[in-house]
Amino acid sequence: MNKITNDIYYIGVNDHDLDLFEGQYDVPNGMAYNSYIISDEKTAVCDTVDGNFTDQWLDNITEVLADRKPDYIIVHHMEPDHSANLKSFLEKYPETTVVGNAKTFGMIENFFEDLTIANKLEVKDGDKLSLGKHELTFVFAPMVHWPEVMLSYDSTDKVLFSADAFGKFGALDVEEDWACEARRYYFGIVGKYGMQVQNVLKKAADLDIKIICALHGPVLRENLDYYLGLYNTWSSYGVESEGVFIAYTSVYGNTKKAAELLKEKLEAKGCPKVAIADLAREDMAESVEDAFRYGKLVIATTTYNADIFPFMKHFILDLTERNYQNKTIGIIENGSWAPTAAKVVKGMFEKSKNITFTDTTVSIKSAVKTANIAEIEALADELMK
Structure with a gap:
């Protein structure tokens, strides 16, 4: 399984069967649904994947953790391409603590009428969660592009788990320019919420970010000023190209x-x-x-x-x-x-x-x-x- 840092693993999947993302966006190069594991004294799974990939995703978790059981599953965003497997996950790991905010848990009830959560941790903006040597800080990002969205920042490896921010169309086993499909993704899906994105960028400016782990698209670890700069231009409705x-x-x-x-x-x-x-x-x-x-x-x-x-x-x-x-x-x-x-x-x-x-x-x-x-x-x- 792909290692991002010594303790953070990629456990997402590629979808090449999808023709239209969200029922309207053409994705000729497929789509990636990203999920991550932080393996520390306690282990945390960051988000699930699309419902068509339940078995593959659960197998990815087992490949990383072997016989260990996840202590936490963090729900950064409740869109079904990221949360659809929450019920399947809890059926396999019923004691895992579900981490979300008040709006997250309200949406879980909307999507899963009969889901029983044995343990839950409701966090607020700025709250921290220690996994051992890794400490996560939760950064709320309401309306980027749903009301429950939150990011988390790992201060040890300086990783930002950015939900749909910095995402793009395209599976990860296809080589293509990041900006073109990230721009189309941004303006199609997030573009209305420029002010809210600007608010999150102001929060991110105070963080020492070395790696960005989005829920779609590649892990970003080089030239981050380029990606942050484009997001600032896009969200401020500026001119990118003369x-x-x-x-x-x-x-x-x-x-x-x-x-x-x-x-x-x-x-x-x-x-x-x-x-x-x-x-x-x-x-x-x-x-x-x-x-x-x-x-x-x-x-x-x-x-x-x-x-x-x-x-x-x-x-x-x-x-x-x-x-x-x-x-x-x-x-x-x-x-x-x-x-x-x-x-x-x-x-x-x-x-x-x-x-x-x-x-x-x-x-x-x-x-x-x-x-x-x-x-x-x-x-x-x-x-x-």
Whole structure:
């Protein structure tokens, strides 16, 4: 079994049978459900795994502990991909003390109607638990991204057990860039709760962290400033990469033509990065990720039933419900007889913070014409400022 430190072991599993994480996020490289054991004078299991991997996970515990029985099971987060095996665990180890907070135990009752817990330890923010030479401090992280979430910090090996924070899509037996899938994971799942993440980062700043053990993704042990820095940018709704993201929907190809022409003009003017996506064909979560990543967004869409095209409406709702803010937005609208897309788009962002719309709005009637090319040129100039 994989050793993280002399006393901390990885006992998680990889899932390559899953097609959609949480019923909506495409995971072509699978998913990891992470669980850990701290083996000391007393032993502590940190979280369980998805319910499809009960036997494998319990076997992993036995491989590490042999005939020893766990003294504690710490429940950092109650989502079923991390807590589903709590009942199976307690059936095998009924005397183990379950460690959680008041909200944790309330949720355990919600998920497991007939679960009997013989021993439980209810902790508060800042409480400590000694396992021998290892001492854990509990750091509450409410709404990152559920109300019961807590982290724990091992001051001996300087390990932060970070729950879903610093997690990513992808199984651990697949090599891939951390930031891309961590960004998509963050903005899809945690993105609404930037303020709460900022609060946790402030607490983490007071800890001497050498290793981060998240509930998804790899154990992080090098260049931690990089990961912490990205989380600070993401949770403060800052600009990670200078550039423009163009998101479009197009019925007959005319709005697509305008979007691609804008991309060409931005690149010709030296824009550091121009990303573009057809929202009807590309992964919506990746498009949401790019909208948060870059400082400027262009929305190009058709008027549709006196509204906007459904994929664009879905996209904007995904942004606004995740507290999209601090961005510049340009609009290209199209409508054969009554183009109203720009008005609809602006209305959808009216409650968003610090959104600046460009002075130039490109308004197409059916097909791109000479006047529209001039407008696209002006929009490109304004976005380059």
